[in-house]
Amino acid sequence: MAGEDQSTIKKGPWTEAEDMQLACYVELFGDRRWDFIAKVSGLKRTGKSCRLRWVNYLQPGLKHGRMAPEEEETILNLHSLWGNRWSRIARNLPGRTDNEIKNYWRTRMRKKAQEWRKTSSSSSPSSLNMTDVGIEDNMPNIIFVAEVEEEEEADMDYSLDQIWNEVGELETPSINFEGSYKKEFNKSRISIRTSSM
DNA sequence: AATTTAGACAACCGCAGGAGA
């Protein structure tokens, strides 16, 4: 245990005063020893929370707001190369954080999944070629086969997140479903076939 | 004008890996 008093740990959005306090202490002690900073600053936050706040919001040089078209393109390219290695992708986008990129990607994929659902409901509902999703140009042909359980089929309780998860994973065949990828894959209700057409 | 929906952003959680005792 980190020895934090659970009863006094604060959660939720940071206030401006907390931000200033954190920034001061990071200035003093550097952006490394987060548990220490959390303690000496008097902030009732965990070291983890302090680090996250600094990295994603307070750190100098961060860009906020919409992604530029060049940034979007970079994300697409790097994601097709590295998959969900957000921090790695972020290192190639100065001023952007892994969290930001992850959020951007998630939103984008959700949108794609919705578009797909619309179009697929008017055509064949049970299979999907990746090119239909509009993401894939340089992948082997991959076909989704939805194995929707009966009780879920009726009300389309077919999570968009699951769809985009699968799409995201498939974009990076080199990742080989390691670690949490594997975990998520096992939970999935979609099976995936790679066809060699 | 009120309500609902979608998008964007912020923050938490669990886990894994590395460093140091």
Place this chain on the structure above:
DNA sequence: CTCTCCTGCGGTTGTCTAAAT
């Protein structure tokens, strides 16, 4: 060598706001 603690990463959830109905 083993254990503990800390940090960083990726996934997930919550919140806020703008747009649509």
